Amino acid sequence: MSSRERILSAVKKxxxxxxxxxxxxxxxxxxxxxxxxxxxLEGIGGTAIVAQDLAGVKSYLKEMWQGKGxxxxxxxxxxxxGELAGEADPHNFENVELAIIPAHxxxxxxxxxxxxxxxxxxxxxxxxxxxxxxxxxxxRLVATMHHAYDIIGSGDYGFGTFIAGPSKTADIEQSLVxxxxxxxxxxxxxx
Amino acid sequence: MLTxxxxxxxxxxxxxxxxxxxxxxxxxxxxxxxxxxxxxGNADMGAHLADVHIACMGIEKLIxxxxxxxxxxxxxxxxxxxxxxxxxxxxxxxxxxxxxLHIVLVDNGRxxxxxxxxxxxxxxxxxxxxxxxxxxxxxxxxxHSYHTAIAGPIGAILAPNLDMKQYADLPFAxxxxxxxxxxxxxxxxxxxxxYKWRQVLMKDGQGGAMKGLxxxxxxxxxxxxxxxxxxxxxxxxxxxxxRLW
Ligand code: SF4
Numbered sequence: 001m002s003s004r005e006r007i008l009s010a011v012k013k014x015x016x017x018x019x020x021x022x023x024x025x026x027x028x029x030x031x032x033x034x035x036x037x038x039x040x041l042e043g044i045g046g047t048a049i050v051a052q053d054l055a056g057v058k059s060y061l062k063e064m065w066q067g068k069g070x071x072x073x074x075x076x077x078x079x080x081x082g083e084l085a086g087e088a089d090p091h092n093f094e095n096v097e098l099a100i101i102p103a104h105x106x107x108x109x110x111x112x113x114x115x116x117x118x119x120x121x122x123x124x125x126x127x128x129x130x131x132x133x134x135x136x137x138x139x140r141l142v143a144t145m146h147h148a149y150d151i152i153g154s155g156d157y158g159f160g161t162f163i164a165g166p167s168k169t170a171d172i173e174q175s176l177v178x179x180x181x182x183x184x185x186x187x188x189x190x191x
Numbered sequence: 192m193l194t195x196x197x198x199x200x201x202x203x204x205x206x207x208x209x210x211x212x213x214x215x216x217x218x219x220x221x222x223x224x225x226x227x228x229x230x231x232g233n234a235d236m237g238a239h240l241a242d243v244h245i246a247c248m249g250i251e252k253l254i255x256x257x258x259x260x261x262x263x264x265x266x267x268x269x270x271x272x273x274x275x276x277x278x279x280x281x282x283x284x285x286x287x288x289x290x291x292l293h294i295v296l297v298d299n300g301r302x303x304x305x306x307x308x309x310x311x312x313x314x315x316x317x318x319x320x321x322x323x324x325x326x327x328x329x330x331x332x333x334x335h336s337y338h339t340a341i342a343g344p345i346g347a348i349l350a351p352n353l354d355m356k357q358y359a360d361l362p363f364a365x366x367x368x369x370x371x372x373x374x375x376x377x378x379x380x381x382x383x384x385x386y387k388w389r390q391v392l393m394k395d396g397q398g399g400a401m402k403g404l405x406x407x408x409x410x411x412x413x414x415x416x417x418x419x420x421x422x423x424x425x426x427x428x429x430x431x432x433x434r435l436w
Binding site: 003007010011013014015016021024040044090091094107109110111112117122123124127128144145146148149150152154156157158159160161162163164165166167168169170171172173177179180181182183 | 192193194195197198201202205206222230231232233235236238239240250255257258259260261262264265268272274275276277278279280281282283284285286287296298302303305306308311
């Protein structure tokens with residue numbers, strides 16, 4: 001008997017009585033999503049910026065980041081600011097100072113943005129970069145995680161992630177410090 | 192300062208290692224994907240740079256459908272650190288191009304615990320740590336005093352399942368205040384299970400001679416009013432002497 005068979009047969013033997021799956025409750029929401037998103041993101045150490053359009057994002061980022069190091073931009077309209085990630089070895093992104101990525105949508109209750117591999121080209125990009133800028137449409141703001149999974153539905157992806165704020169840890173200094181292994185800052189542009 | 196130093200030091204490790212081992216917070220039966228939550232980004236740095244990703248999960252990490260992840264992601268961070276959600280909640284469904292992905296499903300006593308009706312509820316644990324943070328014993332004694340991988344109240348009800356003899360002391364190291372059961376987001380009856388383990392352990396002869404003796408002494412004291420009063424006086428005399436020091 002392989003260990004797999006042994007475990008599965010033990011699990012089968014020890015099954016509790018089946019219970020009904022509880023009803024899945026969809027919370028209602030009519031609140032001010034933009035205000036909520038902005039204040040939650042600021043609360044967790046990120047920055048939210050409401051911009052008119054991509055041109056606004058471009059001029060902001062240009063002023064902040066141009067000449068400060070390597071920039072990778074996954075948004076074609078912002079190509080002037082940085083190169084595309086492309087098919088390179090993920091280790092090549094080690095020296096990226098700023099990564100600019102689009103997101104499918106954003107969640108107001110926890111200020112997370114949802115991104116998948118197809119938007120990133122390189123899975124490691126939003127983690128290995130020193131600083132992260134995310135662009136998402138204001139119209140793609142949802143209230144809660146329940147609404148978020150409604151949108152994700154049965155969509156296919158090899159890798160997808162919710163990102164909420166800059167990386168952080170309290171494990172080392174016993175108080176929360178921003179900038180653990182992932183990006184040290186996160187700016188979300190809502191257009 | 193220290194965190195910045197750790198960042199620089201460990202970055203070199205992430206960049207030069209060929210295999211990454213991560214845990215798993217939730218695995219979704221419906222889609223075959225699994226979710227890893229961190230605030231640090233360590234799991235993602237490891238997994239996305241290495242040639243081989245090995246994800247290890249307890250078999251109880253399985254949840255039915257993808258949409259249920261939303262509920263657990265809300266519960267986990269709120270109960271762990273009070274954040275609205277973990278910084279990174281990464282969903283892995285396929286390895287990246289050219290990478291190997293292995294998922295190891297670990298039993299380690301879980302299938303046995305599943306068969307113990309009184310204790311199976313403990314398999315609902317999402318490892319948020321809320322029961323530890325609220326536990327008066329854990330807060331004073333720290334994680335190492337539990338001499339097992341999972342510390343705190345939840346560790347004290349999981350460990351005897353693995354080895355009753357080795358971990359017989361843990362369920363007794365509690366005041367049964369119930370604070371753990373109060374904060375548990377998945378409503379595990381932790382302090383009830385601590386109490387139930389005591390009974391199982393005593394029946395199994397794991398109580399130890401001292402515990403038996405002190406119980407007998409207590410029984411003797413409490414069953415005789417005269418002795419009880421003398422014991423009270425002795426106690427007060429003892430504390431009175433202490434105050435003189
Ligand atoms: S037992 Fe409950 S409170 Fe304790 S770690 Fe598990 S889920 Fe959290």
